[in-house]
Amino acid sequence: MSPSAANHPVLDPLLAPPFPQAALPLLRNPQLRTNVAHAIDVIQAKRSRLVKEKSDWQELRDAASAIRTEALANLDHYLEQFEERCTRAGGTVHWAADAAEARQIILELLRKEMASEVIKIKTMTSAEIQLNPFLQAAGIDVFETDLAEIILQLGDDEPSHIVVPALHVNRSQVREIFARRMGLENLSDDPQALTAAARTYLRQKFLNIPTAVGGANFLIAETGSVAVVESEGNGRMCLTLPRTMITLAGIEKVLPRFQDLEVMLQVLARSATGERMNPYTSLWTGVTPGDGPQSFHVVLLDDQRSSILSRPVERQTLKCIRCAACINTCPVYRQTGGHAYGSVYPGPIGAILTPQLMRMHHAQSLPFASSLCGACYEVCPVKINIPEVLIELRSQVVDQERRQFASIFDPMFLGMKIANLLFQKAWRFHLGQRLARIGARLFTRKDGWIHSLPSLGAKWTQTRDLRALPNQTFHEWWAARTKEAR
Amino acid sequence: MRASLFITCYNDTLFPETGRAVVSLLERLGVTLDFHPSQTCCGQMHANTGFRGEAFSQAKRFVRLYRDAETIVVPSSSCVAMIRDQYPGLFDELGNDTLRREFSALLPRVYELSEFLIDRLGVEDVGATFPHRVTYHASCHGVRALHLGDRPYRLLSKVRSLTQAPLANVDRCCGFGGTFSIKNAEVSSAMLAAKLQDVVATGAEYCTALDNSCLMHLGGAMHRQYASIRTIHLAEILASTEASPWEATE
Numbered sequence: 196m197s198p199s200a201a202n203h204p205v206l207d208p209l210l211a212p213p214f215p216q217a218a219l220p221l222l223r224n225p226q227l228r229t230n231v232a233h234a235i236d237v238i239q240a241k242r243s244r245l246v247k248e249k250s251d252w253q254e255l256r257d258a259a260s261a262i263r264t265e266a267l268a269n270l271d272h273y274l275e276q277f278e279e280r281c282t283r284a285g286g287t288v289h290w291a292a293d294a295a296e297a298r299q300i301i302l303e304l305l306r307k308e309m310a311s312e313v314i315k316i317k318t319m320t321s322a323e324i325q326l327n328p329f330l331q332a333a334g335i336d337v338f339e340t341d342l343a344e345i346i347l348q349l350g351d352d353e354p355s356h357i358v359v360p361a362l363h364v365n366r367s368q369v370r371e372i373f374a375r376r377m378g379l380e381n382l383s384d385d386p387q388a389l390t391a392a393a394r395t396y397l398r399q400k401f402l403n404i405p406t407a408v409g410g411a412n413f414l415i416a417e418t419g420s421v422a423v424v425e426s427e428g429n430g431r432m433c434l435t436l437p438r439t440m441i442t443l444a445g446i447e448k449v450l451p452r453f454q455d456l457e458v459m460l461q462v463l464a465r466s467a468t469g470e471r472m473n474p475y476t477s478l479w480t481g482v483t484p485g486d487g488p489q490s491f492h493v494v495l496l497d498d499q500r501s502s503i504l505s506r507p508v509e510r511q512t513l514k515c516i517r518c519a520a521c522i523n524t525c526p527v528y529r530q531t532g533g534h535a536y537g538s539v540y541p542g543p544i545g546a547i548l549t550p551q552l553m554r555m556h557h558a559q560s561l562p563f564a565s566s567l568c569g570a571c572y573e574v575c576p577v578k579i580n581i582p583e584v585l586i587e588l589r590s591q592v593v594d595q596e597r598r599q600f601a602s603i604f605d606p607m608f609l610g611m612k613i614a615n616l617l618f619q620k621a622w623r624f625h626l627g628q629r630l631a632r633i634g635a636r637l638f639t640r641k642d643g644w645i646h647s648l649p650s651l652g653a654k655w656t657q658t659r660d661l662r663a664l665p666n667q668t669f670h671e672w673w674a675a676r677t678k679e680a681r
Numbered sequence: 682m683r684a685s686l687f688i689t690c691y692n693d694t695l696f697p698e699t700g701r702a703v704v705s706l707l708e709r710l711g712v713t714l715d716f717h718p719s720q721t722c723c724g725q726m727h728a729n730t731g732f733r734g735e736a737f738s739q740a741k742r743f744v745r746l747y748r749d750a751e752t753i754v755v756p757s758s759s760c761v762a763m764i765r766d767q768y769p770g771l772f773d774e775l776g777n778d779t780l781r782r783e784f785s786a787l788l789p790r791v792y793e794l795s796e797f798l799i800d801r802l803g804v805e806d807v808g809a810t811f812p813h814r815v816t817y818h819a820s821c822h823g824v825r826a827l828h829l830g831d832r833p834y835r836l837l838s839k840v841r842s843l844t845q846a847p848l849a850n851v852d853r854c855c856g857f858g859g860t861f862s863i864k865n866a867e868v869s870s871a872m873l874a875a876k877l878q879d880v881v882a883t884g885a886e887y888c889t890a891l892d893n894s895c896l897m898h899l900g901g902a903m904h905r906q907y908a909s910i911r912t913i914h915l916a917e918i919l920a921s922t923e924a925s926p927w928e929a930t931e
Contacts, residue, residue, distance in 0.1 A: 215865050222871050310722065510746075526854045530871040564865060566858025566872070567729055568821035586767070589731030598775070613737040615727060618690065621719040628694050644904055654866035658873065659901030663694070669693045669700035673716045 204353040204534035207325065208553050211537020213560035215356075217421045218535040227363050231355075231532040234362040235523050241469025242520065242574075249465070259462045260578040262455045263514035266416075267504060273416035273449045274495065280419025284481025286491040294324035297496045301326065301408065301441055302333055304492055308439050310335060311408040314426065315428040316423060317341035318410025319441050319517065320496060320538040323552070328409070330542065337408075338400045340429040342393055349376040355533030357540060358467050358519040363532045397429065407433040407488070411444035412516070413459060414493070417452045420480040424463065424473045434477050440488035446497050447513040462576035466518035480602055508587040512547050514577040519544075521571035521581060527564060536561060543571035547584040562588035606651045625670070632664045639663040641668050684797070685715045685750035687743070689760045690722035696893045702826045702920035702927075703756050703794065706809075709920075710802060717746050722919050723755075725763035728771070730860045748783045752801065753791045758892045759794040793823070794916055795832040795891055805835045805877035810923040812842035817915075818876075818899065819851050822894040823865050833891060833915060838929035840918060846883035850876075857898035873902050882907055888913045 202220070205211045244254050266273055278288040291297035305313060313330065315321065315337060323337060327337045339348045343361035347354060350372040354360030361369075370384035373392050382392055409430065413422040421442055423430050434440060450459060464473045482491050503509050522528050522542030533541030538558065540548040546565055550558040562585045571581040596602040603609055617627040638645045645661040647653070655661060667675075684707065688700040707714055724739030747753050755761050756769070767790065798804055817837060823829045837845055856862065856872025880888050880899065885924045886909075890896050893914055900912035913927070921927035 200823065218865070218868050222867055376852035417784070420804070470914075526856065526872050527865075527868055530868055531873070535868075562731075563861065564868070566821070566854045566856055566861045566869070568854035568858070569825040570821070570852070570854070573825050583770075586729060586731070589729070590733040591731075591735075607863070611727060611730060611732050611735065614722075615732065615738070618721040618724075618735075618739050621721060624690070624721045646905075651863055654863045656864060658870040658905065659898065660904040661897070661901055662904075664695065666696050667697060669688045669697035670716070670718050672697055672701060673704075674718065 203351070204355070205537055206322070206353045206534070206539050206540060208538050208549055208558040211558070214535055214537070214564040215560065217537055218531045218564075218645055220258070221531045221535050226365075227532055228530065229361050230365045232529060233365075234359060235529060238359070238469055238523050242465060242523070243469075245465045245469050245471060249461075255458060255462055256576055256578055257475065258458045259516075259576050260514065262450065262458060263516070264511075265579045266445065266449050266451050266455075267510065267513055269451070270446065270449065270501075270504060273451055274446055276416040277414050277419055277449055278495075280417070281414075281493060282419070283419075283420050285483075286419065286481040289492060289494045291494055291496045291498070293498045294496070297324050297443060297494050297498070298326055298329045300494050301443065302330065302335075304439075304441055305335055305406060307332070308490075309405050310439075312336045312338065312400075312404045312569075313406045313408050314338050314340050314400050314404045314433055314437065315344070315407065316409030316433045317344050317360070317425070318408070319354070319539050320410050320445055321408065322354060324443070324496065324498070326443070338404065340397055340400065340433055341425070342390065342427055345393055345396070346372060349373065354539055355541060356519060356522060357517050357544075363534070387655070397432075401432045401436050405436075405438040406441075407437040408443065409433055411442050411448050411493075412463070413456065414444055414449045415453050415456070415478075416449050418480055419479050420453070422456065423477045424460065425475045425477075425678055426470075426473060428475050431475050431477050431665070434479060435487050437488050439490040439492075441492045441494065443494045443496060445498075446500050447515075463516055463518050464575045466520040466574065480645045499554060503551050509547075509551060509584055511579045512544075512551060512584055514579050515544055515548070516577055517544075518576055520574040520576060521579075524570040524574045525565075526568060526570065536564070543581045543585075544579075547581055547588060550588055555588070555595070559592045559595070562586075563591060605623060610651065625668075628664075628668055632666070635664045642669065682752070682802070683713045683715065684712070684752040684754045685717065685747060687720060687723070687747065687753050687755045687760070687791075688716070689720075689755065689757050690726075691897070692757060692893055695897065696914065699914040699916050701754055702914065702917040703754065705925075706807060706916060706920040707754070709922075710798075710804060710807060716749070720746055723760040723763045724771075725760055725767075726859055728763060728767050729858075733771065734775070736767070737771045738917050740764075740771050741776070741780060743768075744780060744784050745785060748787055749792075750787075750790065752797070753787075754794060754797045755791065756794040756821050756891070756914065757894070758793050758823035758827055758829065759894055761791060761796075762822035764788070764851070765793055766826055774843050793827055793829065793831055793891065795836060796827070798919075799832050806839035807836065807919050809919045809921055810838075810841040810843075811921045811927065813887050814844045814846050814883075814885045815881040815887045815889055815913075815918065816846040816848045816880060817851075818848060818855065818880065818888055818890040818895055820895045821852075821854050823891050824852050828893070836915065836919060837889075841923070843918070846885040848883055849879045853879075855895050857895055859894070861865045862898060873898060877902050877906070881910060885910055887911060887913045887918075889913050891915050893920060894897070910926055925931055
């Protein structure tokens with residue numbers, strides 16, 4: 196395996212190592228961690244400034260949450276309405292039960308168009324279904340048009356963030372990738388020079404490739420419209436120049452009414468990029484003769500979403516509008532970046548979404564990749580109680596462990612079972628405390644601290660000491676004091 | 682006034698001095714204290730690690746032990762957050778009507794220490810003296826679950842001879858997260874290193890908080906690194922007076 200292949204991030208939850216393992220090489224990469232922290236600080240500062248200027252921010256969150264909740268509660272109705280109105284306007288709606296079906300539908304549409312190349316608007320849903328490698332294997336060349344996605348595609352890298360996918364790459368690394376892959380030896384790392392290089396590269400694709408694949412920020416049931424918001428204008432190009440447009444969207448992306456955009460666009464831009472309004476908002480409805488793509492398809496992807504919808508606590512996961520505010524505020528993500536999550540959806544939202552998309556058969560380490568600090572819930576513009584869902588998913592993982600006999604050999608599982616027995620009866624708890632005090636003496640140094648523990652304790656003492664167990668617990672002190680007073 | 686203490690598992694075992702400080706502080710303020718010797722744990726560790734049934738049994742125990750108490754004081758913000766945020770869900774799913782009713786009646790009487798002092802007793806100046814430079818670590822549950830706001834700062838501002846040192850990124854997690862610090866020890870350590878940098882940069886001699894679990898995490902790293910700062914629970918600062926100053930237990 197070449198060094199670059201060894202370092203290549205694995206974002207397939209079926210193949211990715213568990214989070215704690217995947218995080219290790221990233222923690223040892225100061226360049227990456229600096230890039231991540233810097234980028235996040237910039238976005239966070241902008242977001243917090245713009246949120247503060249909205250005196251009704253909490254009301255906006257309530258409104259956004261209510262809109263998303265209502266959309267999900269009547270999802271079947273709104274999806275059918277969307278299909279009917281989109282079809283009436285000249286679009287074609289396809290339903291895909293899972294990733295494989297979505298890929299197949301898109302491939303067949305492209306084959307019908309005799310397409311050998313496609314241009315793409317940034318869509319994390321297409322990364323979720325691993326569309327690019329599938330199309331490449333079928334002989335169709337895929338060209339990303341989002342600047343960050345170009346950087347990743349040319350740099351043979353993977354997204355580490357859902358809004359800013361190349362957030363872990365800095366400017367001089369971008370220069371190196373562009374210089375190498377575009378044959379521009381004298382390229383400077385000046386942002387203007389870099390975007391000019393990307394523009395030249397892109398223009399030729401926009402003008403020559405008549406087929407585009409994109410995603411959707413929102414599907415509007417009332418009008419059958421699709422909305423894409425972006426910063427660069429490449430999406431606008433993909434939506435106007437090509438002959439054929441294929442939109443891939445998760446079924447949860449529906450908004451009931453056109454008017455709902457008033458709230459959603461306000462919270463999305465502020466939460467995602469720290470802007471009052473994103474630079475480009477494209478809205479289109481079916482096909483307009485003589486203007487834009489003359490053939491328009493929407494592929495609606497279920498892929499576990501309706502199963503998530505049926506679960507009362509987990510359902511709120513689907514309210515997500517992919518703004519990444521939770522990711523940007525997450526102290527865990529801040530240290531590791533996105534590749535540790537082994538999924539195109541990193542951070543807190545990824546930690547709850549990915550294992551559910553995997554039907555809890557894979558990515559079980561992700562619900563535990565959080566200190567439950569609650570920062571994600573505080574910033575979420577649609578008020579997804581991410582810690583609540585994390586805890587729910589943790590209990591499902593533990594229920595899986597309970598069904599496996601081997602779990603009793605797992606020190607954490609065993610420790611939790613023993614602790615529970617102790618906590619049930621005060622005498623057992625007090626006996627446990629006395630035994631722990633005696634046991635701890637073996638490890639306590641002369642300075643009264645424990646510097647090294649075996650087994651799970653070693654996980655603690657690898658970076659922290661632990662003060663020795665005091666000779667008197669609080670309840671012992673209280674008992675002695677009460678006795679004295681008598 | 683009467684109040685019952687809930688000194689949760691790790692405070693009872695590892696930080697008895699915090700409980701003793703709460704006793705000395707509240708008795709000084711004229712509160713008559715009870716302590717139920719059969720109390721053990723709030724169930725937070727089990728709940729947050731995914732052991733829901735086990736957490737429920739501990740939640741049930743808490744309600745049975747404290748349902749008749751006038752007021753319950755808990756010097757640990759994360760344990761109070763467990764009771765407020767997670768008990769309702771546990772009881773809805775696994776409990777019966779009686780338990781739910783008893784819990785709803787009990788919940789408004791559960792106070793975190795700084796809430797009890799300011800909201801229930803109405804005191805900010807508890808007559809404490811602590812001649813040191815102190816920085817306050819606002820634990821996640823204190824900030825985002827209990828919304829303690831400026832309560833701890835108000836209490837600290839009235840302590841004689843104490844200088845407050847503001848902490849940068851004060852609402853960022855220290856990386857403890859209970860079993861997170863074991864299951865994701867390396868990431869937790871990276872978060873801890875970042876937090877410690879901010880804490881040391883304050884130039885404070887003491888880092889205080891309303892939750893010993895964060896302080897155990899921070900203090901463990903401070904001790905490992907021979908940092909020129911140590912941890913102290915806010916109750917111990919507030920218990921410290923000119924006549925009876927705080928003494929390090931180590």
